[in-house]
Amino acid sequence: MAEREGLTATPTPDRGKPWRSLTDRFGRTITYVRLSVTDRCDLRCRYCMAERMEFLPRQDLLTLEELAELADALIARGVRRIRLTGGEPLVRRGIVGLVEAIGQHIGNGLDELTMTTNATQLATVARDLHRYGIRRLNISLDSLDHERFRAITRRGDLDQVLAGIAAAQDAGLAVKINMVALKALNEDEIGTMCQRRSKSRPFGGVKPGHRVTCRGEWREGVARGPLPPALV
Numbered sequence: 001m002a003e004r005e006g007l008t009a010t011p012t013p014d015r016g017k018p019w020r021s022l023t024d025r026f027g028r029t030i031t032y033v034r035l036s037v038t039d040r041c042d043l044r045c046r047y048c049m050a051e052r053m054e055f056l057p058r059q060d061l062l063t064l065e066e067l068a069e070l071a072d073a074l075i076a077r078g079v080r081r082i083r084l085t086g087g088e089p090l091v092r093r094g095i096v097g098l099v100e101a102i103g104q105h106i107g108n109g110l111d112e113l114t115m116t117t118n119a120t121q122l123a124t125v126a127r128d129l130h131r132y133g134i135r136r137l138n139i140s141l142d143s144l145d146h147e148r149f150r151a152i153t154r155r156g157d158l159d160q161v162l163a164g165i166a167a168a169q170d171a172g173l174a175v176k177i178n179m180v181a182l183k184a185l186n187e188d189e190i191g192t193m194c195q196r197r198s199k200s201r202p203f204g205g206v207k208p209g210h211r212v213t214c215r216g217e218w219r220e221g222v223a224r225g226p227l228p229p230a231l232v
């Protein structure tokens, strides 16, 4: 509960009040913000982090209360969609309280609250995330092969991630898989990952190292397929 965690949401100001919207230096109005809640992660993906990471001192991070206040201010300035990211957001203690605090704005200034996660901690919090307003998750998953997944993440347990994805779906959360295509590491799995992609968003011209985003519903245990012709 937000109150229990000491987090409260500031009421969004009336639309009639003179809050200036956020604009960048090209005059574009900013309505979407990614809020990084931590630089820490429980994995060490080879393309992202060193095996021995030095993270920021905790006192240099915004507290959860400050993050909630920041979200309030952003919403008051016209931000309509917020995505929580990291590092890995679910390793931040008290993150569910922050989701609840920000989620209180949904329908009252905020259109959508989403999260990008590696799903390792998802099984225990998926229902709370849905309860407090999240409806969509982006989940990083680079391989469906246990050994390969561990090799890429240096420490990850694929079963734990798949359990997190299943829990998310059971809770009613829509899941989008983000896969980083790595030459000679997981390129033969791109077809499998994209098997469920929407026909309206075909992909092509993907090069090694590019991020492949496949829209579509995740199905556990989809059969492996060959590399799609578009990528050969």
Ligand code: SF4
Residues within 6 Å of the ligand: 041, 042, 043, 044, 045, 048, 049, 086, 087, 088, 118, 140
């Ligand atoms: S799960 Fe994401 S944040 Fe964590 S090491 Fe991998 S890519 Fe980086």
